Amino acid sequence: MKGKHALVNEQNQRLVFDIRKFSIHDGPGIRMTIFMKGCPLHCSWCHNPEGISSHPEKYYDKAKCIGCLDCLDICAKHATSMTSKGIVTDDELCVLCGECADVCPPMATEMSAKYYSVAQIMDLVVREKPFLQQSGGGITVSGGEPLIEPEFTFDLLDACGKTGIHRAVDTSGFVKKEVIMEAAERAELFLYDLKMMDSALHRRWTGVPNEMILSNLRLIATLNVDLNIRIPVIGGVNATVENAVASAVFIAGLEKKPLSIQLLPYHIAGSAKYEKLGRLIPDHGFQVPEVNDLELIKEVFESYGLPVMVGH
Ligand code: SF4
Ligand code: SF4
Structure with a gap:
């Protein structure tokens, strides 16, 4: 659905919460990673909480505000005003263009996301293309979930394909199989979470069951696209030999093996983002997995002849 504050607006621009120009963790080489907002999962350990909601958010920190009024001057919609509570934004007028955040000297105003057209992203991609290609890299569409507004992502992947740049899709897999198939025609690599x-546990910790995710993973293994599988390893959730064995059996039974399986140990780096969003840091008692537990889990995958590594 398109609209003023939808994931894709009436100008066919997509809400993007970050564009990382020199990513080394999202596929081969150095990559430009485009983080698209909105996710059908709500993983309790999410390190990108700003990517979950389908709505853009504008943040204001009065303590940082120096009262320069640059944000008022730049706003073509006259959506901001200075009040006794500091800067206030009229949501009816604001189109979330992000200009006020761009000019705010102390970053008292920030946007959780900005709208980009395919052409705007391609301007950035083309500028970095020689560097990305020299490193054996390319672009990665990530999120959030890049396939929940598939048409925009397909257009972007098509545009990248025309420039001959390597394309990776980082997905939760919680989308229709038709979307997976179309994405596979437009990408060289899937990064699959x-x-x-256990579907009941999956639902408990992510908000959705895993049957569609497993079914789509089986499907991808039959398609003409490379596959890397990424498994977050979270103490108190899935850092068990039992889950490792079940995962290894499933992956070993796929029509083709993934290029790699990456075990990604849980860490607490996302906590600052929760604070900025004004949300409480969820306390689920998750633990950073012990080195010995990680080694045991790795050995399980190795015992099934699978290419596994710890970290990116
Ligand atoms: S995001 Fe754009 S429209 Fe909204 S207040 Fe800032 S400058 Fe004005
Ligand atoms: S531009 Fe930033 S610092 Fe200046 S008044 Fe607006 S919010 Fe405050």
């Missing part, structure tokens, strides 16, 4: 094999 496999969180846990």
Whole structure:
């Protein structure tokens, strides 16, 4: 659905919460990673909480505000005003263009996301293309979930394909199989998250069951596209030999093996983002997995002849 504050607006621009120009963790080489907002999952350990909601958010920190009024001057919609509570934004007028955040000297105003057209993203991609290609890299569409507004992502992947740049899709897999098939025609690599094999536990920790995710993973393994599987390993959730064995059996049974399985140990780096969003840091008692537990889990995958590594 398109609209003023939708994931894709009436100008066919997509809400993007970050564009990382020199990513080394999202596929081969150095990559430009485009983080698209909105996710059908709500993983309790999410390190990108600003990517979950389908709505853009504008943040204001009065303590940082120096009262320069640059944000008022720049706003073509006259959506901001200075009040006794500091800067206030009229949501009816604001189109979330992000200009006020761009000019705010102390970053008292920030946007959780900005709208980009395919052409705007391609301007950035083309500028970095020689550097990306020299490193054997390319672009990665990530999120959030880049396939929940598939048409925009397909247009972007098509545009990148025309420039001959390597394309990776980082997905939760919680989308229709038709979307997966169309994405596979437009990408060279899938980065696929496999969180846990028990569907009831999957629903408990991510908000959705895993049957569609497993089914789409089986499907991708039959398609003409490379596959890397990423497994977050979270103490107190899935850092168990039982889940490792179930995952290894499933992956070993796929029509073709993934190029790699990456075990990604849980860490607490996302906590500052929760604070900025004004949300409480969820306390689920998650633990950073012990080195010995990680080694055991890795050995399980190795025992099934699977290419596994710890970290990116
Ligand atoms: S995001 Fe754009 S429209 Fe909204 S207040 Fe800032 S400058 Fe004005
Ligand atoms: S531009 Fe930033 S610092 Fe200046 S008044 Fe607006 S919010 Fe405050």
